[in-house]
Amino acid sequence: MTQEVRAVVAPGKNEPVRVETIVVPDPGPGEAVVDIKACGVCHTDLHYKQGGINDEFPFLLGHEASGVVESVGEGVTEVAPGDVVILNWRAVCGRCRACERGRPWYCFDTHNARQPMTLTDGTPLSPALGIGAFAEKTLVAAGQCTKVDPAVDPAVAGLLGCGVMAGIGAAINTGQVGRGDSVAVIGCGGVGDAAVAGARLAGAARIIAVDVDPRKLETARTFGATHTVDATATDPVEAIREATGGFGADVVIEAVGRPETYEQAFYARDLAGTVVLVGVPTPDMKLQLPLLDVFGRGGALKSSWYGDCLPSRDFPMLIDLHQQGRLDLASFVTERIGLDDVEAAFDRMHRGDVLRSVIVL
Structure with a gap:
């Protein structure tokens, strides 16, 4: 059955973001619902809000995230409920000419969830980079979930989902x-x-x-x-x-x-x-x-492109380096905030006052 959760939505170009109730469907074939634990506030989210990416408003913002898989759809084998994951925005297809030549980090046919998340009135949302993780829960393609060590701090792990990995x-x-x-x-x-x-x-x-x-x-x-x-x-x-x-x-x-x-x-x-x-x-x-x-x-x-990364290879490796004390990911986290603080976080980011604000749920 569908779920209603709180999320940050950009309703129109340069309009202030709003915390709205959104509808997250059950995962279909190849999809997963993820319970978001943390999500970084990235410049790309601000570009979406400003209309610098495209004009497919309203946007469900957020993409630099970690969480726990809540449920999966038919045919999903990559992850299972309870797995701690980092979300990525380039789920590799395994079939395109780049993948078949052994260069999956250049995958030319990356994909996202097929079903839309919506506002309660049925208006479809455009999730930022196919993720939309300024939300209590989100729907993604299962290939967008990369399993990592559950001992890692979610606020630290999520940053590998975009800026730090790039x-x-x-x-x-x-x-x-x-x-x-x-x-x-x-x-x-x-x-x-x-x-x-x-x-x-x-x-x-x-x-x-x-x-x-x-x-x-x-x-x-x-x-x-x-x-x-x-x-x-x-x-x-x-x-x-x-x-x-x-x-x-x-x-x-x-x-x-x-x-x-x-x-x-x-x-x-x-x-x-x-x-x-x-x-x-x-x-x-x-x-x-x-x-x-x-x-x-x-x-x-x-x-x-995304640091030419292969999430299944690079995310666990970098988490391991962090846990060994060889890569200080925690220093990228300037502050921890809530869903209601995103607009102010955009202002601080624009002024250069923070390295990363991270929403913690």
Whole structure:
């Protein structure tokens, strides 16, 4: 039978979010209902609210979540009721050309639950990134659930569902940072700091953090940055070159998603170096670079989709590293809030006052 639960809904473009009662159906074939325990407040949720993703309002916000599987539908074998899971927004199909070539992290046919969740009047909701986890319970495809150690703090675990995984994966999976490499990270919010942490995990010798906010630069140091650059006072390209013997960094990770910072990343890398774009641009943004420079500098220009992660492989591994004391995921959690506090959390995030606000249920 269907259930009615409390959830955070964005009713229209730039309108304040509201806590509403929503209807969650029983799971159908291949689906699961998850009892949400914690969900991070991510910039992507704010983009949904602002109409920056699409205009399919009303949105059921939230996607960076962990919880406990309550029930599963027919044919589900990946998880069972009682499993502690992290939710992901790229459930791998196993059948597309990327999956069949052994590259499931590029899956071109990822999927979500088929049934809609609705308002009590029957209005269908568009769940953020196919999850919708600013809610007491949500309906997802079973493949969006990745089982992890139940001993982990839910507020910590959920952050792997989006921002932290995107940043760590941008360094390790997409950028393929190696031992002794130099790495620059432009933009030190949650994703950028996770990229710093990922570069440190990979054994980078120099990690240069770039931002316009001194508070963020100080936080980046706690995650492993060896150098910091205040972009309001110094040319980031020249500062990165100076910190790398005049050459530029082996890997530059752009975690802002703007043409001007991407251009900085392009020119701040060494010859044959790698640029990784993990910051999300808006549809109106355009980039111009001299084609001769693209050719002449060599190397690779990459975009990082979800940190090119494979949730079934990467989520448990990173939880294990956290529990071993080798990856401090808890430091990403700035505050713990309730469902009624989301609008204020968006304001704090916009001002740069928090790394992550996490809703705890």
